[in-house]
Amino acid sequence: MKRNLSTVLVLGLVLAFLIGPFLIIIAASLSAGNSLAFPPQGLSLKWVAKVFTVESFRESFATSMFLAVFGTLAALALGVPAAYALNRYRLPFSETVRTVVSAPIIVPGIIVGLALLRYLVIPAGVPVILALFCAHTALVLPYAVRVVSASLGNLRSDIEEAAVLLGCTRSGAFFRVVLPNIRGGILAAFILGFVTSFNQVPVSLFLSGPGVRTLPIDMLGYMEINYDPSVAALSALLAFMSIGIVFIAERFLGFSRYV
Template identity: 80%
Template structure:
């Protein structure tokens, strides 16, 4: 087999491996049958409609949105100043700080969830919602720091120095010069954090409790008692939502420049 033919075949095989499960889920969500099967048994949109009729899905979706938006916003409030300090100043143990900040990405989510449950939630009696909020903020924080740092590295520092020389305070220069110029990076960090938090499973699995569950955990619980295609329909809708968010971010923000 010639290299010119081998390369397209390998590329096609990789693409099928990556996106094949997505097409299977979409096809299964359109099945007219009563159980989750592939190939689908007929064609029907009733399972997509049912997704919006399940009360637990609506409640857990609201919780996931709260955690994704609130946790990402909190991570940015903490991460933007941290990224600025790491990018603009030679801090003692700067690389060590970067490693510690990035640890939620490096450490498996199951370990993070178990550690939070064992050493914070149980000993201090932290509520479920508060524990989930703190956990999601901690998980998103590394993305906020890394993406905003990349944006700051692309911003010339002499622009800020010029503002200071013209009479602006350091804080004023940060809000009037730095923030407007890294706005796209902050928005990209928010979108990446939102998608990461919304789809988080391992940590949420340990910290969820009675009456308080995120949507991915609720989907797992739903499949334990019901095996109809509504879970596939919800999975397809969430996949399309994530794809739409990322595509819009790439179209208007140049998302690939920051991640």
């Protein structure tokens, strides 16, 4: 009995630690006051409504959506063939390649952002949006390779060989047999990459420029001037969006099987 009580207590503390900040942000976003505070000064939805009226939020949201969607698609276009080659062929230095591919998530984002700014944007004069696109693609690539590799690991290779023996070309077997069977892993990789890219801060902080900022960076800039609950309201909306995406992915794709 005491063991069960201690287990429940520890579980409650862990849940409070994980969910507590989220609940505080939701409560602060519903405040009727004019400054960000907790506990809230009354209840109101006016700050939630204000989020949709701030022009900079709309523009930075569009930028973040562009980078998250197309950066993840570009990462998948590179990551799916890479994962296939690493899983189906005995390549020299394959483990080294896996380590190099994983570098963007091993190296701190601040270092990645500073290096790209110093050695790509400034000397080469690369446009800000292009630098952000390349950076987000590189940051999402490790997730694409790892998740698709996990999906390929669950697919028997003899199915593909049977298609080749029946007259299908190697590329035809890949598109007709392999891709349909790993589409769940690819979709899971896309969702994970989308959420990761959309919420990226350290790299975007270095590469954002005048007129081109992602939503998290725009929120930081907004808080330097305005300290009202609209940032809390936007944070709550983004959290609900991320939770909804992951919940749908888990419900229909079995997201936890790949990550």
